[in-house]
């Protein structure tokens with residue numbers, strides 16, 4: 001376009017992409033099975049209880065997905081230090097004044113694009129835009145919260161050391177009931193987050209035409225360079 | 228009184244119990260306290276030789292259901308020995324003394340057995356308005372607890388009131404009802420929650436203190452692990468129905484008759500730590516779930532506020548009793564979906580030009596390049 005060239009940039013390395021889709025699959029599984037745990041459906045009677053393990057399987061799937069989810073998340077945190085600059089932790093958490101100012105300016109721009117739907121200028125950043133980065137940071141906190149409360153509850157059914165590392169949350173919240181309620185409520189954060197997230201990704205792909213969606217599959221984004 | 232203090236065995240003998248009765252009692256208590264067979268001789272030895280463990284038992288904001296539970300303990304020697312004869316120097320509801328005499332007995336124990344006596348507390352302590360909501364002999368419960376705790380060897384908080392505040396501390400807690408462990412620091416405190424606690428659990432806790440002269444292993448909420456390390460749900464005989472997904476849908480349905488799991492009726496078994504499924508109540512006769520009613524979680528903090536009892540999810544604070552986290556979640560989700568739809572529509576209106584420009588700009592370029600890229 002008018003003198004600009006389109007460049008291909010390798011943004012999301014394989015660990016980030018892998019993390020993303022494993023995470024999305026886990027969150028979907030956890031939300032579905034979690035909802036079923038909180039509000040069990042009526043299964044047609046299939047005979048005596050000893051012949052069936054339906055609810056047990058639902059919970060089992062929840063727990064397996066939970067472990068995958070947790071270690072996948074740890075892997076992403078590691079990659080926040082080891083990965084390329086787009087995956088770096090300071091994309092989510094600008095701790096230097098300079099970065100903060102830069103990301104703040106960009107976040108305002110993004111809000112103009114997304115909410116006021118005012119202008120469309122090519123974004124400065126190639127990786128996550130600043131507002132998205134902050135939202136992902138918020139979701140990382142939610143991941144952490146869900147892991148802590150989940151493993152805190154799981155500690156009651158397990159002798160493994162990992163869940164017991166989180167057992168402190170139960171006295172802190174005043175008991176398993178409260179932990180469960182919070183854990184349940186947080187499911188709705190994930191549902192609402194995913195709705196908005198998926199929509200916005202489509203939206204940005206549509207209005208910016210930089211191939212955002214496919215970037216999470218193949219790793220490449222398209223950037224305009226003005227010469 | 229007078230002379231060397233009698234041991235528990237000597238007291239039992241005086242009461243007319245045989246040695247055989249006594250040994251049975253010891254093994255029963257050891258079992259109740261979760262002590263292995265190899266530790267039995269230690270229990271027998273302790274009850275054989277140890278003199279009375281001086282005990283004062285206070286009653287503050289409570290309903291006396293803990294005492295009621297305790298004296299209905301399935302083994303007669305419990306009430307006979309532990310409660311009646313051996314150790315109890317002061318307890319408002321059961322002592323014969325009254326008025327000044329009772330106060331004198333209390334102070335005698337507290338001075339004579341300074342640092343030695345066991346302090347049992349039933350009931351929470353009001354802290355609002357300087358504690359005037361509960362006064363005994365002209366003093367506030369707050370005062371009494373602080374004074375008695377200062378020289379106590381250890382404190383046992385009986386029941387949910389003393390352990391977590393129970394109904395007095397439920398919202399809005401007008402009297403500022405406070406559990407003991409939040410008032411006293413630096414004293415070993417054992418929480419024995421339940422509304423009431425199981426008699427055998429109470430006896431077991433005392434026996435442990437008596438026999439081993441140390442605090443039993445406690446969990447994160449200060450409860451003896453021997454009784455509170457497992458959830459009601461983990462020891463529930465309806466558990467196979469839970470695992471199969473067979474639930475009672477209403478209290479009068481066929482599934483209730485079949486003995487299906489009460490989870491959907493709001494059973495708190497999965498979030499409640501207690502021994503009901505193992506020890507049961509009234510000499511092992513039954514427990515709520517066996518009688519067809521879900522667990523209400525009476526040994527868990529703020530169980531009154533976690534209502535309604537007959538629903539799995541609590542009501543969402545601030546939205547009235549019918550609203551759960553799911554109702555709120557669905558509403559937020561619907562608003563989000565509506566917002567997304569509106570946004571998508573305005574995008575196509577407001578950005579129509581931009582998008583059209585983009586498409587027209589790129590068309591010529593893609594004609595040639597599109598082919599080479601495949």
Ligand code: HEM
Pocket residue numbers: 026027030031033034035037038039059062063066067069070146147149150151153154180181183184186187190497540
């Ligand atoms: C995005 C992540 C997650 C979501 C959306 C989610 C959702 C849920 C929901 C809605 C429930 C039902 C709560 C109720 O009874 O009302 C639940 C239960 C539970 N979740 Fe999760 N969860 C997630 C992650 C985890 C993790 C990481 C763990 C860790 C082990 C975990 C462990 C548990 C446990 C132990 C229960 C209780 C199950 C039972 O005792 O039957 N969850 N979850």
Ligand code: HEM
Pocket residue numbers: 016019020023024025027028076087127128129132136139190193194197198201212213214215216
């Ligand atoms: C079909 C569904 C989904 C699609 C198409 C999708 C697409 C994307 C894309 C394109 C990005 C990069 C956006 C950017 O450049 O800023 C991204 C990032 C991200 N997405 Fe998704 N996503 C989906 C589902 C989910 C779900 C269910 C979750 C979790 C609840 C999730 C969590 C995240 C996170 C945390 C990031 C940041 C990645 C990082 O840097 O580690 N996504 N997603």
Ligand code: SF4
Pocket residue numbers: 459460461463464465466467469487488489490494495496497516521522
């Ligand atoms: S009745 Fe209650 S405690 Fe028993 S299995 Fe069902 S949910 Fe668990």
